[in-house]
Amino acid sequence: MSERLPAPAEPVFWDIRALDKELRRVFDVCQGCRRCFNLCESFPVMFQRIDEEDGDVDRLSQQDLDRVTALCMNCNVCGFVMCPYTPPHQFEIDFPRLMIRAKAVTAKRRGLSWRDRLLSETDLLGKLNSRLAPLVNWFSRTRPVRIVMEWVLNIHRDRRLPPYVVTTFPQLFLSRRQAKQTGVPAQAAGKVALFSSCLVNYSYAEVGRAAVDVLEHNGVQVELPVQQCCGMPSMSVGDVNGAVEKARANVAALLPWIDRGYRIVTPMPSCSLMLKKEYPFLLGTPDAQRVADQTSDLCEYLMQLHKDGRLRTDFVKPGGTIAYHLPCHLRDQKLGYKSRDLMALIPGTTVQVMEWCSGHDGTWSMQKEYFPLSLKIGKKVFDQVAEAQPDLVVSDCSLAGNQITQATGKTVGHPIEVLRRAYGIKG
Ligand code: SF4
Ligand code: SF4
Numbered sequence: 001m002s003e004r005l006p007a008p009a010e011p012v013f014w015d016i017r018a019l020d021k022e023l024r025r026v027f028d029v030c031q032g033c034r035r036c037f038n039l040c041e042s043f044p045v046m047f048q049r050i051d052e053e054d055g056d057v058d059r060l061s062q063q064d065l066d067r068v069t070a071l072c073m074n075c076n077v078c079g080f081v082m083c084p085y086t087p088p089h090q091f092e093i094d095f096p097r098l099m100i101r102a103k104a105v106t107a108k109r110r111g112l113s114w115r116d117r118l119l120s121e122t123d124l125l126g127k128l129n130s131r132l133a134p135l136v137n138w139f140s141r142t143r144p145v146r147i148v149m150e151w152v153l154n155i156h157r158d159r160r161l162p163p164y165v166v167t168t169f170p171q172l173f174l175s176r177r178q179a180k181q182t183g184v185p186a187q188a189a190g191k192v193a194l195f196s197s198c199l200v201n202y203s204y205a206e207v208g209r210a211a212v213d214v215l216e217h218n219g220v221q222v223e224l225p226v227q228q229c230c231g232m233p234s235m236s237v238g239d240v241n242g243a244v245e246k247a248r249a250n251v252a253a254l255l256p257w258i259d260r261g262y263r264i265v266t267p268m269p270s271c272s273l274m275l276k277k278e279y280p281f282l283l284g285t286p287d288a289q290r291v292a293d294q295t296s297d298l299c300e301y302l303m304q305l306h307k308d309g310r311l312r313t314d315f316v317k318p319g320g321t322i323a324y325h326l327p328c329h330l331r332d333q334k335l336g337y338k339s340r341d342l343m344a345l346i347p348g349t350t351v352q353v354m355e356w357c358s359g360h361d362g363t364w365s366m367q368k369e370y371f372p373l374s375l376k377i378g379k380k381v382f383d384q385v386a387e388a389q390p391d392l393v394v395s396d397c398s399l400a401g402n403q404i405t406q407a408t409g410k411t412v413g414h415p416i417e418v419l420r421r422a423y424g425i426k427g
Pocket of ligand 1: 036039040041042043071072073074075076077078079095096099
């Protein structure tokens, strides 16, 4: 790795002086470019402070640098989606990774708050809360409880929280395996090890069920490997070492499946981004690169089946008009519009794409100080939904869906649920 873009394993990644120098170098390039002025709050705040200091980035205080970093919600759009100066350009700018590094160094300097540590333990929270799902869901809608939660956990009292399910996706998967052995066709069209994600496991089990139904409908053998959170929640609060631990565990768990000819497929864009792009960065090992190379986003995988002439198109129900939100973490994977193209295969379907950030991005928008800002960032998407008046609103990211529901009141599904319905799969 270059000195400007070190990996966490390199001592320079954690060097406060080297980071300070790099932040100022990059901010100086950004002030001359300003292309990202309207992506989020980090850039306007940075540009305003630089202007107030007559364009001299060396006059920015540590507080200014910290403010720009804290406002970053890790959507990644200012990286390879937007920036012309990413490597191999000689400027070697990777703004999202710089923000991760700055958060990691800050967390090391000040210590990680117990709140950030707790909220990034999504598996632990999911396991505990799904056991008491009706009670937890009721609590999360109860005003006095939310006021206490805001005080203790700093979660804004109006933040809509993803509901927990009574039957988790791994339980659902196991019980359908026990009930029927038909999930393993003699001549499989493909072999998938599903990296289901903690969001699907504990909150959006229906997405996981739809994924298995649609894949099996197409003759694909589906298995559910042992797995833990992809590490994105840890990484986005600056707990890079926590993310490294999770990445290491997942790489070790997934490699045997790859050895047996399985493709790793995930329905959540943040997880596929972690596995494909961040694991090689965090671990820097050939094993991590192998996992990255063998991972697909779910709709990317299905479109590959279609390209190979192996996707069934025996749809029995039209999709109707669909407002489709393309999540930032899919945009960063540069896959084009796979989910849109997949849904457009269904006769009687019109898909309108919404490419703006929803403003949710993990736990960032849950925080009391950032929740109103997150709604401001997502406004373009909310306005587009209101204007389109679609039959369905859909996003690959269930957290983005949660944010859209919060602002518009509309239920938001996943593209795979649209496909399941169009195939007429029941049960
Ligand atoms: S990653 Fe997203 S939130 Fe962070 S600075 Fe870039 S555009 Fe802004
Ligand atoms: S991140 Fe890149 S595109 Fe965005 S303002 Fe900076 S230099 Fe310009």
